[in-house]
Amino acid sequence: MPKYMIEREIPGIGSQSAEELRAAAQTSNDVLSTMAPRAQWQQSFITGDKVYCVYIAENERAVYEHAELSGFPADRVSKVEAILDPASAQT
Template sequence: MPKFVIEREIPGAGQMTPETLQAVSQKSCGVLKNMGPQIQWVQSYVTDNKIYCIYIAPDEATVREHASQGGFPANSVAQVRTVIDPTTAE
């Protein structure tokens, strides 16, 4: 199943309280549960003004539907084509 990186522009994301992040996570998980097992949230990285999310889904449309249902921005959705790390250099 394809993996996607989603860029969400959220001004002040890095200043969100743990309670706010928990509420956002709960909303996302609720939408995922309703959409079924074909889409999975792997993890997210919170920066100053953006959240970068990793999802596994059958296609970009499914990722965008999750964002729409959850009320989350999905400013950029990119399919991961391959993964490299330091061992790639060996």
């Protein structure tokens, strides 16, 4: 399945407590359990006012469906075309 990067604008997310973030993760997991195997959450990166999530999903529509059902915005969804890391420099 394709991999997607989701950008979510959530003002103040970076200052939420560990308990609040855990509750958000549980909400996401609950929705994903109803969508399996069409979408899987790999990880998220939290900044001051944004969350960048990495998902594996059958298509972009499944990513937006998760956003709608979970109540989390999906302001930008981009299909990952390639992954580049330090090991990519080695032959």
